[in-house]
Structures are given as C-alpha cells and as structure tokens.
Amino acid sequence: MRINRLGNVYEGERLQLKLDTFEGRFDAVRFEFLRTGGQGEASRVEFLDDKRSVAHDVRYSTCERPPGASWMPAWAVTAQTVRFDLDTDTGEASGARLEFQGVPLLATPWISFPLSDARKSGVLPPTFNLDNQSGFETTVPYYLNLAPNRDATLYPTLMTRRGLDLGGEYRYLERPYSGQVRAAWMGHDRLRERDRWAYALQHQHALPGLDWLPGAGLRLNLNRVSDDDYWRDFPRTSTITNLAQRLLANEAVLSGGQGVWHYSLALQRWQTLGASRTLVPLQSDLIVAPYDRLPSLALRYRPDGLTLGGVGDWRFSADLDVTRFATRRLPQVWDGSSPGDQRTDLDGTRALGVLRLSRRWETPGWYVEPSLQWHARQYRFEQPLGDGRRSAGLALPTAAVDAGLFFERPATLFERAVVQTLEPRVVLAATPYRDQRLLPVYDSAAYDFNPATIFASNPYGGHDRIADLKTLTYGLTTRLYAPSDGAELASLGLAQRLRLQDQRVTLPNEGVAAQGRSDILLGATVNWTPEWSLGGTWQYNPARRTSVRTLLSARYRPGPYRVFSLAYRNNETTTARSRQLDLGWQWPLAALTGDGAPAAVPGRALGPQQWYGVGRLNYSFTDRRIVDLVAGFEYDAGCWIGRVVLERLQQSSTRANQRILFQLEFSGFSRLGSNPLQTLRTQVPRYQYLREDIDPPSRFERYE
Incomplete structure (x- = not known):
C-alpha cells in the first residue's frame, strides 16, 4: 500500500480500514514527512478513529x-x-529514547509533545557547559504555556563547584502593554560563601486614556544584582543577559507627544559594580559611576518649518530640560587655583534651555547652511562651589556656517567605467568665552576625534561644557561610484581643524588647546569587488610627524559561509597606549585543502560532510597576550551538526574565564549540549548559521 496525502508519503504491507468509522490498522509502515524531511517506520499503526x-x-x-x-x-x-x-x-510516547550512533543519549518512560508549531508546556532539551570557574554546568529548562499571550520558562542550573542556581523568565503580551521579567537566585554560592541573586524587568505600557498627556507611554527597565562580583561570576547566564557589563541601568520613563511637541519624565539610577568613591579610582579594578537623574523633565518643540523675512524652510527647535543629578561619591570641590585634581563633584539641579535655528540652501552642485544656537543653563548646588556660590548660570550663543561643493565627472579606472566626485567642505564656527572651570561635569565628555565629529561646532557632547571656539574646519572627499547602480566603490577623505584662537574652556585636567592646526584625519574605504572590503582611518600629528591613532580593517567574503575579517587598532592619544589585532573567520576546511568548497544548498549551508573552522581572536601587542578568544569547529553531517567551541573572556589583568562549549544539533528535531550559537553570532563578524529557515516545499513536488 502507498498513500500520498498532501505530500506526506506512507507505505506499508497491508491496510485494513473501515471507511465509515476510520477504524483499522496499517502493518509494517514507513513514512516520510514533506515539511520537515523526516522519515521513520513502525511495526503497525492502529486507527482508533479519524x-x-x-x-x-x-x-x-x-x-x-x-x-x-x-x-x-x-x-x-x-x-x-x-x-x-x-x-x-498532542502526542504521547512511551519508552522513548534518543540514540546517536547507536548510543542512547536521553531516555524517558513517558513524554508528551505537540504535533504542530503550537506551544506546549514541558521539558526542553538540557544544556551542558564546562567552565573553569563553575565546573560542570547542567541546565534542564521547563517551559510553561500559561496562555496564548503569556508564558514562562524555568532554568534550574546545577554547577558542580558552586551549587544550584534557580532562574526563570516570564513573558506577557497585552494590547496596551507587554514585557518580560527574568530572575535568578543561588543559595549559598560556594565560590563567594553567600547568597547570589539578580533580576531584570522590561515593560512597555501605552497610556491612551490620559487626555491631558497625549500619546503617553511608560517604559520600565530595571536591572539589579546582589553584589559587585556578579558580573565576574555570571558573565553568560542564560537568565539575566548583558551582565558582562558593570553598569546596570534602572530607569522609568514616561514620554509622549502630539504634533510638534514632545515630552518625557525620567528617573534613572545606576548600579555600578565595583564603584569608586571618588572620581579618581584608587584601585585598578574600580570604575567611576555616572550621575543618577532623580528626576529629569524634558520638553521639546520641533515645528515642521518656519518662514522668516519671506523666506521659508527654516528649521527651528527648542529644548527645555530640568534634571537633578545625584551621586554616592564623596563630594569634591576645586577652588580654581589649587594644584592637583581640577574637578568638582557635587549633587545639584540643572535647568537647561537650547534654541536652534538653521536653514539650508542647496542645489545639485553646492549647499550653504548657516545656523545659530542659544545655549543657557542654570545650576543650584547642595554644597557651595570653590568660590562660595551655591548657584551659577550662564548663556552663550554659537554661530556656524556649513558649506560644500559637489563636482563629478565620468572616468575610467582599471578599465572600469566610474563616476568620480570631488567634495570640498568648510565649516566656520564661533562661540564666545564663558568661565566654566568650577562647574561640575554631569553629562559632558569629549567626542571621539573622527571624520564625522571634526565638523561639530562643539568638541564636547552633553551640556556642561560649551567650548569657546573660533574654528575653521576644512575637508576634501573624493568618491568613485558605479554608474549603473550608484554603488560606492571607493572613497578617500581628508579633514583638519584650524583654531583661530586659544580654546580655554576644557574638561577638568585638560590643558588649554592652543590656536593652530589640529591633527589631520584621513579616511578611506574600498569596495571594488563584492568579495573584498577595505577601510582605514589615520590620525596624523604634524608636530610629531607620526600617526597617533590608526584603524585598518579588511574583510574577504568570496561566497556564503566563507568570510575572513582583519582589524588593526593603534591608539596613542590616551594615557595607556593600546595596539590590538582582531581576527574573525568562518571557513570550510575543504577550501583550505585545495579541493574547493561546494556550492551552497538552500537552507543547508554547503551540504553534508563539511567541516568549518570558526572563531574570533583579539590580541594585544602592548600586553603581549590574547585578550579574548572564541575558536572552534563545526561539522555538518547533513542530518546532524556537531560543534566544539573554546571561549576565553578576559576579566582583569590576572583573571580570565574559560569554558568549552559543545553541541549536537539534530536537524529538524532538537539541540543537545551547550549553546555556542549565541556566542558565535555575537562574536564572529558575518557569521552564518548552518541551518536557515526556508519556505517548506510544495505538496505538488510529490504529486503522483
């Protein structure tokens, strides 16, 4: 007997069936499912009804x-x-077991499972990790399908060196709100001899019923852990994510708007793991916590366009902000003349107003954009400044003119037709001097010096330092485009800033920026062929006649599942000089032996019986050691995939966390072992998963 039903094929020796009640039996059955590509056999199938x-x-x-x-x-x-x-x-199996190469891996006397993509409560495949810090880790998740719009997952994890970690996640989705809650608790961690816990909450809530607050919405982002060492000991926990970072945000934001008006009310407090009590950490493993905002009220006005003096299309914006800044650091006050640390660290309230007006005149060959900004702020401190004041205020304007030209011509380069452009640009900016030395720095920091920020009218982000500038910034860029589709094939840019006077307003402990020319910035990209991508940025100091910062990158991708990336970074602009090499790769080993790799198979990488090398390495030349490492192999057997990955994460100058990840993936069924896929996706540039979701084949492909 052979039955083809919607592309699913059943074959057997004998079929007995009552057509009115659909009772009967099918002996020595073999079956093949179209959607999953799975197949199997049974000694007999008994039909109880339809x-x-x-x-x-x-x-x-x-x-x-x-x-x-x-x-x-x-x-x-x-x-x-x-x-x-x-x-x-649903289906129910008795005496079930999973075998691999004839070896039983999992067995259960009874199990229930869904027959479709619908969610169902039950045990998920376990995961295993081998870690130099936690020992052997075993996680057996349990999924709870609470409702169509709510579910939960429990993550009990046994760590042989530390104890039992109880984690869980709850997700919910309603029409006006949605979110998720994640938490973990370990009683008496033997590593630290104390209880450990963590939680994270993300919630979004639309509030359409508040007529007096149009478009209102509430967002909660709460993250908290039990102690300062949690980020070291749980860097990759599956329950609480992103805990490799040491700054955990806890914030509640009410925001909305209507038309040209927008508003927000925010409360933000940071949990800093290993926080320093002063602005200068006395220990190398301590970091400085940012200021908390308790609270921050902001109002923004952005009309579509204004008409001034009969000229339209003026862009205008007004921003108002009132924020109370607070910190748990020890207060610090500088009197303006004492040697040593020149920073003030005080709690206070800042009221801020920023008005901006600009207009752009533009044609295909040129543009001119003048702009004017009025920046005013008022402070009130909980302790006096170095000169005895408990309040301070200042206002200052910034005028700027941004202008550029566009030239282009057809050309031929390496026997290829291209369109070449020449784009000179000039920015003239002026801001008067206001003494800001004694004021604290709540949210200001220096911009990274790159081809984008060099044209900014203020070298600092934030609002606590507005530099007194009279600068002329000039640059020249040339590009090569493909005339057929407009794709950029290559670009080369050069820029430099000329200070027409000394810049006296700086961040604390920075010297006066003397008038004259800044470092020269040079940036280039090359995408001449789809396989190769090259890029680089150089910061050249004319006085020292040397490059003080260099970034070189290259990527070679000749086809699917074949990518190699290289990046070199050298930075001498900071106190601690750094030189690093970053390598990333995913490559079939058959392409290394000279046999060549086969063509890609839709949804199944390069086909069966293929080995792949995959990884990323970050090496520090200054420290002469590997900083971070992810390296391993993948083997695609067709119906199963094996992965072995070694991961090394540097946590301090003397301490690193290492673990071995191994996984067996049974195609179309489940995965068993660790979870290296998340690590490979986040660490390896352009990594491609060996299995991709594709549209299922049509039942008519098996039409008989």
Missing part, C-alpha cells in the same frame, strides 16, 4: 534512507508506542 491513532515500535529521524538497504540512521528517536490525538494536537 482523530486518534497508536503507532507501535516507532523509529524517527531526519537522516536519509538509502534505497534498497536497511536503514541505520546516525540518530533516531525510538519509542515503544506513540499515541496521536489531532483533537488536542
């Missing part, structure tokens, strides 16, 4: 069955009996 059936001595796998030979798949799920119920869309 919705229920029982299969005996079942074996299922996605490994191919060779024609005319006995079937011994590399992996298979076997069961004594499997009951199917289409009414409840």
